[in-house]
Amino acid sequence: MNKALLAVLLSLTLLSTWALSQETWPQPDWPQAAEINRLAWCQVQAYAFAPRDDRNREGVRTDALLVIKQGQVVYEHYAAPTSAQTSHLTWSISKSVLATLLGVARQEVRFALEDPVARFYPPMQAHPAVRLQDLLHWASGLDWQEAYEYAPLHSSVVAMLYTRGREDMAAYTAARPPAAEPGQRFLYSSGDSNVLAAALRTMVGPERYRQYPWDALFTPLGITSAVWERDASGTLVGSSYLYMSARDLARIGLLMLRDGRWQSQQLLAKDWVVFNRTLFTKAVAEPGEANPGGHWWLNQPLPGGERPWPDAPAGTFAALGHWGQALYVVPDEQLIVVRYADDRDGQFQHNELLKRVLAAQSGGRP
Amino acid sequence: MKRLLLLLLLLVGVWSWHERQALADFPGILSAYSAKEYCSCRFVMEFDVPYCQAYVGQYLPLSRLEETTQNRQVTAVGFGIERRARWQGAHEGCGLLP
Numbered sequence: 118m119n120k121a122l123l124a125v126l127l128s129l130t131l132l133s134t135w136a137l138s139q140e141t142w143p144q145p146d147w148p149q150a151a152e153i154n155r156l157a158w159c160q161v162q163a164y165a166f167a168p169r170d171d172r173n174r175e176g177v178r179t180d181a182l183l184v185i186k187q188g189q190v191v192y193e194h195y196a197a198p199t200s201a202q203t204s205h206l207t208w209s210i211s212k213s214v215l216a217t218l219l220g221v222a223r224q225e226v227r228f229a230l231e232d233p234v235a236r237f238y239p240p241m242q243a244h245p246a247v248r249l250q251d252l253l254h255w256a257s258g259l260d261w262q263e264a265y266e267y268a269p270l271h272s273s274v275v276a277m278l279y280t281r282g283r284e285d286m287a288a289y290t291a292a293r294p295p296a297a298e299p300g301q302r303f304l305y306s307s308g309d310s311n312v313l314a315a316a317l318r319t320m321v322g323p324e325r326y327r328q329y330p331w332d333a334l335f336t337p338l339g340i341t342s343a344v345w346e347r348d349a350s351g352t353l354v355g356s357s358y359l360y361m362s363a364r365d366l367a368r369i370g371l372l373m374l375r376d377g378r379w380q381s382q383q384l385l386a387k388d389w390v391v392f393n394r395t396l397f398t399k400a401v402a403e404p405g406e407a408n409p410g411g412h413w414w415l416n417q418p419l420p421g422g423e424r425p426w427p428d429a430p431a432g433t434f435a436a437l438g439h440w441g442q443a444l445y446v447v448p449d450e451q452l453i454v455v456r457y458a459d460d461r462d463g464q465f466q467h468n469e470l471l472k473r474v475l476a477a478q479s480g481g482r483p
Numbered sequence: 484m485k486r487l488l489l490l491l492l493l494l495v496g497v498w499s500w501h502e503r504q505a506l507a508d509f510p511g512i513l514s515a516y517s518a519k520e521y522c523s524c525r526f527v528m529e530f531d532v533p534y535c536q537a538y539v540g541q542y543l544p545l546s547r548l549e550e551t552t553q554n555r556q557v558t559a560v561g562f563g564i565e566r567r568a569r570w571q572g573a574h575e576g577c578g579l580l581p
Contacts (some may be wrong), residue, residue: 171537198499198530198531198534199528203529204527204528204529205528205530206523206528248499268508270502270505271505271507275516276508278516278519279511279512279515279516279519279579280508280511280512280515281556283515284581285580331574343574344527344528344555344573344574344575344576345574345575345576346523346571346576346577346578347571347578348573348578349578349579349581353497358523358576359521360527360528360576459538
């Protein structure tokens with residue numbers, strides 16, 4: 118009996134080792150797929166890299182587009198001066214990478230989702246009912262106006278980044294008045310993300326904080342191009358100011374695609390990616406806009422709604438940033454897409470790009 | 484006619500008082516935005532000067548945008564307000580100076 122059990126265990130171990138060795142990882146760099154059907158990617162190229170109107174800054178203006186299928190590069194193109202080496206601004210993709218970094222801290226059991234934020238960031242004692250999961254759902258209930266250049270007078274994010282808030286962005290956010298019950302209403306707020314970035318300092322300790330993104334996440338993944346700017350108080354600008362190359366950002370995508378595991382190491386707590394990919398059902402659907410999960414964006418429909426990107430599978434999730442920055446993960450197709458851009462108007466459509474990428478990666482098959 | 488003008492002035496006055504903080508902050512946005520984003524464009528993304536000048540360009544023009552390549556510092560002046568940003572390190576990128 119024991120022998121039979123041993124045999125089963127041994128074969129299971131061998132099988133999983135075999136399965137692991139079949140996976141492709143970017144070690145040290147991303148491998149290129151042996152055969153790329155260039156013709157199939159014409160429609161992607163035509164949309165993403167349409168003749169560029171830099172003079173008027175109009176239309177779709179892609180800086181970088183990288184597509185990874187089953188761990189291999191199947192499409193990669195850059196518009197000068199951006200190159201494979203450029204540490205490009207990711208804007209609000211930073212928020213989702215911050216959430217992934219928090220997943221490592223969660224694996225180290227440094228907090229629980231239900232913990233009050235005030236335990237890790239004392240200025241939030243003014244709002245004792247706000248929990249970490251509320252910040253991760255952008256549902257702190259704190260009053261916030263997230264708009265950039267179109268409403269500079271009343272934009273909380275402009276004030277936070279450039280005027281009253283710039284010395285200490287988390288403190289600026291914590292001083293906002295409440296506008297709703299915590300956890301009850303989705304209100305997209307860069308301030309919520311920066312309070313998380315400040316809470317991380319207490320979670321991991323002030324000595325480790327400075328190096329933590331590198332020690333906990335970037336170095337284990339082989340990311341070498343990351344730059345993460347801070348405010349004057351030393352807090353990571355978790356909302357906006359992470360830079361890295363397209364190839365390095367795709368590593369974050371692969372970690373998420375493989376449920377927080379990097380090769381044989383479970384880097385993120387197992388239930389963490391599940392949380393990231395679980396819909397915050399109190400959000401209200403907005404046409405064409407992805408729905409919020411745990412600091413990542415989901416293509417799952419909200420109750421009674423449609424898929425935000427109808428041409429992509431419902432399991433598609435993404436990290437999204439201002440001016441068209443995007444990291445999409447399509448688990449159904451083992452696909453990762455990184456797009457860097459400088460879109461200054463609303464012409465670019467996530468669904469259109471995903472539709473063309475999905476068609477191209479299947480080699481024209483429906 | 485005079486009454487209407489007076490009423491209009493009164494309304495503008497009330498609005499300005501109501502928005503006093505936002506109005507006071509407004510002139511500083513352009514120079515702070517330009518200094519910070521230009522600094523990162525040049526010294527983090529490592530793009531060239533003409534590209535970065537266009538990258539931070541807004542409808543409202545700056546009266547000055549200068550970089551000191553030596554210490555990687557950027558000075559921007561708009562609406563008569565000066566803001567400076569400086570490159571802080573390979574991991575830290577740029578930040579506005581107090």
